[in-house]
Amino acid sequence: MFLDIRFYFNQAFLTGVKQNYARKYTIPIDKLDLDFEVLPCDDIDQHPEDGAYVKGLYLEGARWDSKRMALAESFPKILYDTVPVIWLKPAIKTEISTEGMYVSPVYKTSARQGQLSTTGHSTNFVVAMNL
Secondary structure (H helix, E strand, O other): EEEOOOOOOOHHHHHHHHHHHHHOOOOOOHHHHHHEEEEOOOOOOOOOOOOOOOOEEEOOOEEOOOOOOEEOOOOOOEEEEEOOOOOEEEEHHHHOOOOOEEEEEOOOOOOOOOOEEEOOOOOOEEEEEEO
8 A cells, every 4th residue: 555645744644643642631652553444435524533534545456345344356457446535543552453454554655665764664664554
């Protein structure tokens, strides 16, 4: 999965989402992580109570099945598929269920290559998203 190029400073954005939640509920930020929920819509005109909505993500080599609300095999000859709006939901790490989820890496561009950063990840890598 990769992001629309307009999402520039993604790590600050993701940290800000968690930090706002941590301050609102007085929870240490290091106990939080992001949970992800794909919403059954392609556009949304309001903001969530907590977290953030993200749109403009694309899947490569797979597609989002809106009827089953799950990943599915891509259609023949279609390499990229758009993903509906995703809700980034801050939550306590121990309360996030990953059972039956696919861990999808999110990259800034479809090239997926970048310089190796001090974290051991490519500079093109954004986050591992559970779908």
